[in-house]
Amino acid sequence: MGLIESFFGTISSLTWGWSLIPFLVVLGIFFTLISNFVQFRYFTTMFNVLRSDPEAGKRGHVSSREALLVSVGGRVGGGNIAGVAVAITLGGPGAVFWMWAIAIVGMATSLFECLLAQAFKEDQGDGTYRGGPARYITEGLGREYRWLAIIYAVCLIAAFGLGFNAFQGNTVAGAAQESLGIDRVWTGAGLAVLTGLIVYGGIKRIAKVADVIIPIMAFGYIAMALLVIAINIVELPGVIWEIVSNAFGLQEAVGGGMGAAIAQGLRRGLFSNEAGLGSAPNVAAAAYVPHPVNQGIVQAFSVFIDTIIICSCTAFVILLGDVYQPGVDIDGVVLTQQSLVFHVGDWASYFLTFAILLFAFSSIIYNYYLGENALTFLTNNKPMALHVLRLTIVAVVFIGATAPGATAIFFFSDPLMGVLALVNLLALAMLFPTALRILNDFRAQQRAGKKPVFNPADFPDLKIDARAWSDAAEDASAPSARSA
Known part of the structure; x- marks a missing residue:
């Protein structure tokens, strides 16, 4: 076991430590x-996209908004509560600024990886689609790269x-036991049943489930943060200055400055928003959109x-309070909770x-x-394989x-995520000219005053379904149709 852990530790160092973040x-x-x-x-x-999409509903497709909420449900998790607190504890308030910076840059990366997932998605015959990095590697780069797609999928x-x-x-079980006194067995059983259903x-x-619980989750947490900000509104400019000055070394809150x-x-921001890691494109491909x-x-x-x-909600809750003390090590969730x-x-x-x-569910x-x-x-959509999974x-x-x-x-999870992210980034770099062509097609139609519609016939060299x-x-020309 020690040898296996050492092996995966080396993979983690080679991905997260040396190559992946740069x-x-x-x-x-x-x-x-x-x-x-x-x-x-x-x-x-x-x-x-926050508006409903009637055209998607008519044909039984997953709408653009539903795909957004599923991906938000995945991106928003422990990293938004504990991860931000850890970033501030280890990197000082300035870490928040660099989380913002990498998110702004990551928005472009996410746009291109999800654009490719959509372009190379496959129709499933029941109103749904499948796609993602494994499919845009094999269809975009060619079947000779299938081995790379298999590494990614595994x-x-x-x-x-x-x-x-x-x-x-x-x-989930730990939080329920700590705060509500519910035994882990009962929480685990309930969670397993809900997951199965x-x-x-x-x-x-x-x-459909994401369309209900994600708005409750996100808006509830934002509302709590806004309450905290409102209570401490006079201190907000000082906190923002603290974040910026720390980010550029004008103040030093922790060792390492x-x-x-x-x-x-950068590390916590990338881990939280997953831009470029190759996870969100799998959900993005499931949505119905005209382009x-x-x-x-x-x-x-x-x-x-x-x-x-x-x-940012978590960061302001922490930095507007007195619980956080620079240089004092405290568990991430505990810091947010106590704040x-x-x-x-x-x-x-x-x-x-x-x-x-x-968040966890x-x-x-x-x-x-x-x-x-x-x-x-x-497995090429084998039902028994899905049942086993x-x-x-x-x-x-x-x-x-x-x-x-x-x-x-499951100590191998982080190292393997590093591997799949590296595979995805290599594919993105190689497919960027294709992605740029598709983006330029969208822009050209907009300049011509049209609602952009993707026509595979305009890209005869690409293996598009x-x-x-x-x-x-048909739907893009309808009066009720909209662009996302």
Whole structure:
């Protein structure tokens, strides 16, 4: 076991420690510059997705908004509560600024990876679609790169489908036991049953559940943060100055100064918003939109919600209070919890427990879908394989919840996520010219005063499933149709 742990530790060092973060940052900046700051040009358009999409509903498709909420449910999790607190503890308030910076850059990366997932998605014959990095690697780069797609798919199942779901089950059960006194067995059983009911409904049921719980989760947490900000409004400018001055070394809150702020901000920001890691494109491909860029814009908005809004909420709650003391090591969740209690009273600890429950559960159903999507690629949609995966994930959630020490078995999750992220970034770099062509097609139609519609016939050199776009032309011309 020691040899295996050492092996995965080396993988983690080679990915997260040396190559992955610089690659993510450089590629994100490159995408931003070459695309002429695409995330800023379409920023106001992003908010249109919050409206319902009647055309998607008519044909039984997963709507752009539903796909957004599923991806938000996956991105928003422990990193937004505990991760931000850890970044501030280890990197000082300046780490928050660098989380913002990497999110802005990551919006462009997410736009392009999700654009590609949409372009190369496959019609499933029942109104749903499948796609993601495994499919845009094989269809975009060619069948000779299938081995790379297989590495990606295996890592996705192991890291997200199994490992992270065990951790999420543990998080939910631990929070319920600590705050409410509920035994882990009961929490694990309830969580396993709920997970089974949802995952056996496929992406449509997952999307419907996300459409309900994610707004409750996000708006509830934002409302709490706004209450804290309102109580401490006169101190807010000082906190913002503290974040900026720390970020550029004008003040030093922790050992390592500006370097620690950059390192922690970038690492925690990337881990939280997942831009470029190759997870969100799996969900993005499931949505019905008239043009791939529509969903790319939507998923850029998901990064904005995760980091610029939700992570900032946690940061302000912590920095506006007196619990945080520079240089004092304290568990991330505890720091956020104690900060909330400091501002509004003991009842806030129960509120945070409820938030953690929703955050973790939304991540479980998101992680399951990533595993399902990867498995369908590996097994060519074999029903028995899906059945085995669903039962396995229900069992993993239960075991993770009831036996806290069992999560140590899944030590390989972070290293494998590093591998799949590196594979995805290599594919993105190689497919960027294709993505830029699709973006330019969208822009050209806009300049001509048209509602952009993707026509596979305009890209005869690309292996695109024309059936996945058969509804787009008709619906985009309808009076009720809208762009995301």
